[in-house]
Amino acid sequence: MLDDDGAMALALDQARQAAALGEVPVGAVVLDAEGRLLATGHNRTILDRDPTAHAEVVALRAAARSLDNYRLSGARLYVTLEPCTMCLGAMFHARLADIVYGAPDPKTGACGGVIDLSDQPRLNHHARVRGGVQAQDCGDLLREFFRARRKAARAIPSSPSQDPSDMPKQKPAPAQPASRPAAAGEHTHLVCGDPDCGEHHVHEQPSGIYLISPSGAVADPAKLDLAMERLRAMGFRVAADRTALAVHERFAGTDKQRLASIQRALKQKHPVVMATRGGYGLSRLLPHIDWQAVADSGKTFIGQSDFTAFSLALLARTGAVSLAGPTAVFDFGGKKVDDLTQALFQETLSGELEILSFESPDADPVDARGILWGGNLAMVASLVGTPYLPDIQGGILFLEDVAEHPYRVERMLTQLWHAGVLAKQHAIVLGQFTDYRLAPHDGGYDMHSVVRWLRQTVRVPVVTGLPYGHVKVKATLPVGARVGIATEDGMAHLVLQEHTH
Numbered sequence: 001m002l003d004d005d006g007a008m009a010l011a012l013d014q015a016r017q018a019a020a021l022g023e024v025p026v027g028a029v030v031l032d033a034e035g036r037l038l039a040t041g042h043n044r045t046i047l048d049r050d051p052t053a054h055a056e057v058v059a060l061r062a063a064a065r066s067l068d069n070y071r072l073s074g075a076r077l078y079v080t081l082e083p084c085t086m087c088l089g090a091m092f093h094a095r096l097a098d099i100v101y102g103a104p105d106p107k108t109g110a111c112g113g114v115i116d117l118s119d120q121p122r123l124n125h126h127a128r129v130r131g132g133v134q135a136q137d138c139g140d141l142l143r144e145f146f147r148a149r150r151k152a153a154r155a156i157p158s159s160p161s162q163d164p165s166d167m168p169k170q171k172p173a174p175a176q177p178a179s180r181p182a183a184a185g186e187h188t189h190l191v192c193g194d195p196d197c198g199e200h201h202v203h204e205q206p207s208g209i210y211l212i213s214p215s216g217a218v219a220d221p222a223k224l225d226l227a228m229e230r231l232r233a234m235g236f237r238v239a240a241d242r243t244a245l246a247v248h249e250r251f252a253g254t255d256k257q258r259l260a261s262i263q264r265a266l267k268q269k270h271p272v273v274m275a276t277r278g279g280y281g282l283s284r285l286l287p288h289i290d291w292q293a294v295a296d297s298g299k300t301f302i303g304q305s306d307f308t309a310f311s312l313a314l315l316a317r318t319g320a321v322s323l324a325g326p327t328a329v330f331d332f333g334g335k336k337v338d339d340l341t342q343a344l345f346q347e348t349l350s351g352e353l354e355i356l357s358f359e360s361p362d363a364d365p366v367d368a369r370g371i372l373w374g375g376n377l378a379m380v381a382s383l384v385g386t387p388y389l390p391d392i393q394g395g396i397l398f399l400e401d402v403a404e405h406p407y408r409v410e411r412m413l414t415q416l417w418h419a420g421v422l423a424k425q426h427a428i429v430l431g432q433f434t435d436y437r438l439a440p441h442d443g444g445y446d447m448h449s450v451v452r453w454l455r456q457t458v459r460v461p462v463v464t465g466l467p468y469g470h471v472k473v474k475a476t477l478p479v480g481a482r483v484g485i486a487t488e489d490g491m492a493h494l495v496l497q498e499h500t501h
């Protein structure tokens with residue numbers, strides 16, 4: 001007779017066996033009505049080239065064979081991860097009495113993780129469904145597996161070396177975030193390093209980049225040329241919008257011209273739309289952009305800084321995902337392109353990057369999932385009270401800024417705190433705050449003081465060291481995507497994509 005813990009321990013053994021075989025570690029066991037072991041199973045999708053070979057299905061088949069009966073009436077199945085719709089359906093058909101799972105699965109869980117089919121009165125068969133048995137161990141095994149396996153997992157120093165002369169006096173132009181409608185049923189995974197992976201219907205391989213200037217004017221056209229050359233050298237086809245180099249006052253053309261460039265970006269053929277730079281100018285365009293058209297275009301928008309306004313408005317109005325990452329001129333138009341920035345950009349676009357690990361020696365303990373959102377702090381704060389700030393509950397908020405004195409950073413954080421934005425997040429992840437100057441009358445008050453104040457003020461875990469900001473070494477981050485964040489031994493891990501089965 002096996003109890004919950006005994007049965008789940010066997011399922012965990014199965015999951016470990018799966019991991020040893022290169023399969024995602026999910027294990028299952030089936031017990032008969034008396035609690036005796038009938039069958040075991042683990043994921044075999046890659047081994048068997050079988051999309052249905054999830055642990056539960058494998059265990060159900062073995063149990064049915066051992067009973068010589070396709071009905072497993074009264075039996076009980078234990079699985080380390082919340083079942084998907086397919087497996088839950090199979091278990092109902094098998095007439096199981098009880099289904100017990102370990103860790104929740106926010107990606108494909110059919111017992112509340114994504115949808116809840118566990119107790120639908122309109123289905124003709126049911127089972128009692130419970131979750132959370134040894135959830136920590138079950139989840140840890142998955143997390144550890146992904147951490148170890150991700151080819152693209154990489155350690156990034158918490159303090160990227162910065163040459164102050166490289167830093168723009170003004171905020172560099174943000175690029176446009178990639179907007180990608182998260183269509184139900186379509187895998188929109190941004191990551192998977194496994195060529196045999198059966199999880200992704202389509203590995204996105206964006207092959208063309210369209211450059212627009214929705215914010216500040218590009219000061220030096222030669223830098224844009226250089227950026228285009230560099231992007232071509234990476235294998236992209238590249239085109240610049242006809243007003244990418246336009247100038248009107250401090251802007252890259254009049255409002256009308258910049259709006260028209262966004263419209264053209266939706267209609268042209270390249271799948272990625274990148275901002276040439278940040279600066280300022282998107283805020284005044286927000287009411288005039290057709291957000292649904294942006295989301296429906298399927299284009300991947302990428303940018304940063306001022307572009308935060310675009311990303312967050314898109315998220316607020318449509319829920320579509322865009323990318324916070326490099327901009328053409330700042331990241332690819334200078335003397336040197338940072339290797340890691342380039343690699344992270346390409347791996348994120350091609351869907352290879354699954355976990356971004358970085359040093360975070362003082363991080364608060366956290367292990368959470370939520371919508372990743374944020375960007376430039378000044379831009380986030382500027383959207384408070386407008387229809388363009390997404391209302392994210394339980395999110396993972398990332399923030400960076402440049403040329404803002406620590407007291408100004410604190411003041412903007414205070415605004416977000418007072419507006420109720422900070423308290424409802426699962427984690428606050430701080431990127432790089434750079435290019436400010438302390439004065440003697442600060443009396444020792446610096447960015448560390450701000451972080452200390454933040455921790456004392458808001459009861460939300462704070463993680464520092466994110467390689468993102470107005471710096472050379474920067475990650476490409478999916479704004480609006482569901483991600484995980486975990487800290488451990490002085491490292492932080494941003495899980496951009498978890499395979500489940």
Ligand SMILES: [Zn+2]
Nearest residue numbers: 054084087501
């Ligand atoms: Zn399944």
